[in-house]
Amino acid sequence: MAKYIIQGATGDFEVVLGLEVHAQVTSNAKLFSGAATDFGAEPNAQVSLVDAAMPGMLPTINEECVRQAVRTGLALGAQINKYSVFDRKNYFYADLPQGYQISQFKHPVVGEGIVKIDLEDGYTKEIGIERIHLEQDAGKSMHDQHPQFTYVDLNRSGVALMEIVSKPDMRSPEEAGAYLTKLRTILRYIGSCDGNMEQGSMRADVNVSVRRPGEPFGTRCEIKNVNSIRFVRQAIEYEARRQVDIIEDGGKIDQETRLFDPVKGETRSMRSKEEAHDYRYFPDPDLLPLEFDDAFIDAARASLPELPDDKRARFEGELGLSAYNAAVLVAEQESASFFEVILDETVKATKKPAKDVATKVANWVIGDLFGALNKAGKSVADSPVSAKQGAELLALIEDGTISGRIAKEVFELMFETGKDAGTIVEEKGLKQVSDTGAIERIIDEVIAANPGQLAEYRGGKDKLIGFFVGQVMKLSGGKANPGLVNQLLKPKLDG
């Protein structure tokens, strides 16, 4: 794997990256109140008086949010802290009615863990997790709705976030992208966050610094709130270059918060935020320490599904899938579960062992189905062809009822109409002809119609057998069983 190097006029630099990912916890109610968390509601309709920070309101922790943070920690192989503390992080902003965010500073609920990232050509790398803590989201400010005013919607205020902090272990935009991709996959597998970056359910603060190889860490800048994997890469590329240029011009990097502008593709300073860095954390006097026992952790562990890395290893090891197929199928939980259902159904329909049909099923899912879904702009979840229907189609190929070529035609019709494979084969009369007599009659017809080619074949042009096979298949409407055609044709041609 090629190292990511920034070439300066005075030598090479490497980039050092750490990510703080804010992931919205999947829960019905907020972290400390009973208001709903659904996206896209009427403004301020999902706000309790706790979220609006009315005087005298007290926060009460939502069990599910704690459970999801613990499950996330377990999925990342992280240390779970049975004792953690909520602190107040103090700052003023119009969409933060409390004047502080309830967060965890000194004692987070989850400690160190690991994310294994997948890089190109099958390389992997382990990225350390420093901690995960629970905190409240702020409200939403809209600056473009009115010439003089900012509109504030508190629906998001108080929604539970997990802040997942990595160690400064990444060394290229690709590694940062792969880390975010893998983290998102894991969170979606275990269902602790929906990973929807467009809706802001997952956003990243990216810490970037540069250094000459072998030197200690340089001064870092933090790029706030980057909301897509592509932007994370772009922001890093720009920011690393900017820092190298400053250093080479004899300048110094100021530790500061920066914004990424996706339109201009550049980062710029958020100077006014500087002072706000004095957060004056202290334990929230409204909340006692968060404590739970081993039984709580064990129950959380028992609720975890098979994780993507384990699933991939099983797909390759037990089912004999190629590394590529396995990687494509596990990348999204929906794809993996679709594959597992269709494989299961195919095994039932064909009575063959899973290992014998797995690769065929995988190839069909990735090639035919995903191809058609992509073209139609649909996701696996709203596939017009269900896993069960797909399995029926594959079983028809497997038992010789239809040929692979006809199957493609049948699949297109299934995709369009949602009908079952068997129904379409029946209606369109696509059943493969395996009746020897019928095939022989077609062969005789083809031979009679092509006396010239027959003479050439008999004169030694063996390759013309391909021509005859083609003609027979054509005349049969593609329905003749190709194996039988080959078997029956040669003796007849040889006379």
Added chain:
Amino acid sequence: MSDIDKATVAKIARLARIRIEDDKLDHLAGELNGIMHWIEQLNEVNTDNIAPMASVVDAKLRWRQDEVNDGGIQDKVLKNAPNAEYGFFTVPKVIE
């Protein structure tokens, strides 16, 4: 604990969004120092190997089920707002 000077008082006041006139800073610095010194008496107590106390009573954090049983009170939420439009709070434009 170092003494609290005028500049520190001004900084704390700014962070807390409290306006304090320059001629009041010296006086407040004196008061805050008095408070700090008073609290520093606690340092005389040996607290080695003693866990921080979270509460004076033996209480545990109360947990809540993940149920939606609040919200849907836009009118109440906005009732005290100096300005509101279309269900939003409206505040002077805050943008960089």
